[in-house]
Amino acid sequence: xxxxxxxxxxxxxxxxxxxxxxxxxxxxxxxxxxxxxxxxxxxxxxxxxxxxxxxxxxxxxxxxxxxxxxxxxxxxxxxxxxxxxxxxxxxxxxxxxxxxxxxxxxxxxxxxxxxxxxxxxxxxxxxxxxxxxxxxxxxxxxxxxxxxxxxxxxxxxxxxxxxxxxxxxxxxxxxxxxxxxxxxxxxxxxxxxxxxxxxxxxxxxxxxxxxxxxxxxxxxxxxxxxxxxxxxxxxxxxxxxxxxxxxxxxxxxxxxxxxxxxxxxxxxxxxxx
Amino acid sequence: xxxxxxxxxxxxxxxxxxxxxxxxxxxxxxxxxxxxxxxxxxxxxxxxxxxxxxxxxxxxxxxxxxxxxxxxxxxxxxxxxxxxxxxxxxxxxxxxxxxxxxxxxxxxxxxxxxxxxxxxxxxxxxxxxxxxxxxxxxxxxxxxxxxxxxxxxxxxxxxxxxxxxxxxxxxxxxxxxxxxxxxxxxxxxxxxxxxxxxxxxxxxxxxxxxxxxxxxxxxxxxxxxxxxxxxxxxxxxxxxxxxxxxxxxxxxxxxxxxxxxxxxxxxxxxxxxxxxxx
Numbered sequence: 001x002x003x004x005x006x007x008x009x010x011x012x013x014x015x016x017x018x019x020x021x022x023x024x025x026x027x028x029x030x031x032x033x034x035x036x037x038x039x040x041x042x043x044x045x046x047x048x049x050x051x052x053x054x055x056x057x058x059x060x061x062x063x064x065x066x067x068x069x070x071x072x073x074x075x076x077x078x079x080x081x082x083x084x085x086x087x088x089x090x091x092x093x094x095x096x097x098x099x100x101x102x103x104x105x106x107x108x109x110x111x112x113x114x115x116x117x118x119x120x121x122x123x124x125x126x127x128x129x130x131x132x133x134x135x136x137x138x139x140x141x142x143x144x145x146x147x148x149x150x151x152x153x154x155x156x157x158x159x160x161x162x163x164x165x166x167x168x169x170x171x172x173x174x175x176x177x178x179x180x181x182x183x184x185x186x187x188x189x190x191x192x193x194x195x196x197x198x199x200x201x202x203x204x205x206x207x208x209x210x211x212x213x214x215x216x217x218x219x220x221x222x223x224x225x226x227x228x229x230x231x232x233x234x235x236x237x238x239x240x241x242x243x244x245x246x247x248x249x250x251x252x253x254x255x256x257x258x259x260x261x262x263x264x265x266x267x268x269x270x271x272x273x
Numbered sequence: 274x275x276x277x278x279x280x281x282x283x284x285x286x287x288x289x290x291x292x293x294x295x296x297x298x299x300x301x302x303x304x305x306x307x308x309x310x311x312x313x314x315x316x317x318x319x320x321x322x323x324x325x326x327x328x329x330x331x332x333x334x335x336x337x338x339x340x341x342x343x344x345x346x347x348x349x350x351x352x353x354x355x356x357x358x359x360x361x362x363x364x365x366x367x368x369x370x371x372x373x374x375x376x377x378x379x380x381x382x383x384x385x386x387x388x389x390x391x392x393x394x395x396x397x398x399x400x401x402x403x404x405x406x407x408x409x410x411x412x413x414x415x416x417x418x419x420x421x422x423x424x425x426x427x428x429x430x431x432x433x434x435x436x437x438x439x440x441x442x443x444x445x446x447x448x449x450x451x452x453x454x455x456x457x458x459x460x461x462x463x464x465x466x467x468x469x470x471x472x473x474x475x476x477x478x479x480x481x482x483x484x485x486x487x488x489x490x491x492x493x494x495x496x497x498x499x500x501x502x503x504x505x506x507x508x509x510x511x512x513x514x515x516x517x518x519x520x521x522x523x524x525x526x527x528x529x530x531x532x533x534x535x536x537x538x539x540x541x542x543x544x545x546x547x548x549x550x551x
Contacts, residue, residue, distance in 0.1 A: 161377040168371055169394045183381045
């Protein structure tokens with residue numbers, strides 16, 4: 001490397017922003033290469049561990065069923081996430097109306113959270129006729145709690161002096177809500193969204209497993225089940241990859257949304273550089 | 274400096290105008306659990322005075338200020354602001370502003386929006402409000418930072434924003450609860466000097482809470498000395514240095530003498546505590 005090239009190269013690599021992408025990608029490349037090498041070198045059969053290359057090939061050749069299933073799972077995830085967000089925010093507003101309401105109802109929110117969705121899902125699927133609606137409700141139940149607890153905490157986390165200032169200026173309840181409580185709650189709310197987006201996906205996949213719906217309404221979980229029965233392990237891996245990528249995409253989307261909504265004012269959004 | 278006898282807590286006749294701005298009539302604060310935050314206080318503050326409540330922590334100086342503001346109810350006694358209970362002040366033409374110990378700004382809102390808050394809450398039309406915000410920011414020398422977020426400003430600048438928010442309603446009475454306590458000394462001296470300037474220019478009545486003897490001597494026309502356990506008013510002093518006061522005042526023998534007198538009074542008050550404790 002010439003001196004000039006080193007001069008240009010070094011600052012780029014030492015930038016935290018570049019490092020944040022580069023390091024995980026490097027790890028990924030090394031792991032995938034190791035995986036490919038092991039499968040080839042140890043002559044592992046594809047019905048046990050397919051090579052990454054075979055997985056990618058399967059993703060392309062089986063795109064018709066897999067892509068359709070991805071859309072179904074995405075639909076349930078997004079619907080349930082939206083449902084959980086709306087319901088969670090409404091419940092939080094109810095909770096902060098009075099400490100008594102919260103004390104009375106919060107244990108039930110916890111109950112909702114600690115009951116395994118796998119155990120409740122069959123019941124919901126029996127009760128709700130439409131399978132998509134049933135799975136959406138299941139996934140929403142999983143995603144609901146972080147939004148309730150975070151938003152409630154946020155709505156209560158007001159600078160007491162600032163609240164005194166509002167009261168001193170005879171602010172109405174509505175003014176306090178719009179100008180003080182909601183802005184104070186936003187960082188907490190977005191923290192809740194970030195957790196819940198991942199939970200909505202998990203909930204959707206679990207609900208699909210329990211529902212076991214096939215045909216045109218089949219999601220990725222059904223593809224995994226089917227691939228398991230047929231010992232079509234490469235397709236199973238391809239479906240798994242799609243689920244993981246969906247989760248990552250949701251997380252990145254939420255992180256971006258947080259950044260846009262909170263801008264530069266909140267400490268959690270300050271760059272650590 | 275005239276030391277005023279403890280039992281004659283009114284300002285001297287030459288300073289008493291027709292209407293006192295604030296009257297504290299045997300107001301006291303005892304919490305339901307029996308803690309005496311403040312023994313009964315009688316205090317009259319004339320229009321245009323700069324009064325400092327000085328004392329150690331726990332002496333009830335903030336409690337007294339918050340009772341004047343109407344943020345705390347006295348457990349007994351009354352407080353009048355321009356001869357009316359504080360709760361009726363909003364019906365009159367008089368206005369009061371409160372400045373907290375911390376800047377107490379909305380971190381998500383620009384300096385402009387923060388200063389405009391009391392006007393927005395009162396429903397002042399946006400155009401008029403913005404004009405007054407600009408004027409108010411100019412008073413504290415921050416007109417260039419209207420669009421900045423609070424976190425982009427230093428602690429001293431944030432405090433200026435807080436003062437601008439206090440001034441934007443064009444108050445007659447400014448209540449300040451240790452507003453510069455968290456700032457470094459150099460910044461504090463600067464803000465003290467600016468505050469005196471504003472007080473004179475706007476003909477404000479100021480009640481200023483502090484635990485700094487030097488700040489009290491520099492700023493006040495009158496110092497109300499308080500002591501702790503239980504919180505009470507001990508003595509009052511007039512600082513008879515004419516205004517305007519420059520920073521040079523702080524290195525004069527007169528300043529040192531008056532600071533010493535306050536210091537002695539503070540020591541006397543706390544030695545009473547120790548005797549009582551034994």
